[in-house]
Amino acid sequence: MHIMEGFLPWQWCVFWYALALPVIAYGVIRIKKVADKHPESKPVLAVVGAFMFVLSSLKLPSVTGSCSHPTGNGLGAVIFGPVVVSVLCVIVLVFQALLLGHGGLTTLGANTFSMGIIGPLAAWLVYKGWQKAGWSILPGIFLAAFFADLLTYATTAIQLSLAFPIPTFDSAILKFMTIYAYTQLPLAVAEGILTVVIFDYIMKLRPDVLETLKVIKPKNEMKTMKEPVKEAI
Amino acid sequence: MDKKNIILLCLAAAIILSPLILYNGLTEEEGYFTGSDGQGPEYLESQGYEPWIEPIWSPPSGEVEVLFFSLQAAIGALIIGYFVGYYNGLAKGRRQDEMDKKTVKQAK
16 A cells, blocks of 8 residues: 555645644654553553554465555554554554665655554544444454555555546546555455454453553453353353 | 464465465466555556656665565564563463462462
């Protein structure tokens, strides 16, 4: 979903930077707050960022016959909220822009907007809605990661269609959606599964962190639900 | 490792590997397995668009590019592995402590 250096007219680069920068700035403040208030959550923040690092480096084949990479942005969004992920995303994108010639510095604003803001926002909204409904956690995590991945790529398609409405916006969006979002479907499913596995680990090893961040319900409630089952076995 | 997680990982592997079996024998030359990140720019160039700025630096060859991609994955995997292992050890230690306490109590 990286828009390559030079492939976005400068007016659009400025536009997406203007939208992304306030969110990133707010994200930095949020990270400081979370780290001060819940220092025990810092390692989880590192894991969440590392997850993005790994997933966005893997270019995977899709059944459409193209290759594309997952984003890893759903996990962080569910645990820390979308604005925190925008900061982690900038780190990943700068690494790739400087060392891999992948993405670019002028398109950093646009790429952060898709991978660091819209995707994570989708994950966060899906999971919060799921949580309110009171359904079990892991399927919600799957859906959150699935939509984060897919909407990241859909946003890229929209961004390119806005900049290059050739010949019209409608036909351009069809073209870019086929290139980006369609290829992404099976990969989004795979990303959803991987996110569930790592979330399950974090939930088992550090439920306390997830509880203080209000990602899962406090233990006492969980215990009363869980323990009778254990004893029955 | 949890049985559920092993099944899930196998499922993810199946999703990723199925295209390799499905399109076995086809290569880049037939237009398969190219990156969607590259297809976007390719399409724009075919429409006559020329990039207005070049990357400051890009890997001189595919090998060097792979180096940095692997480095990125390695850094991420290292951090995840470190903390998951560390927490796992902590949890084990805690359980051991509880067991020790219980045996001490029973002995009393």
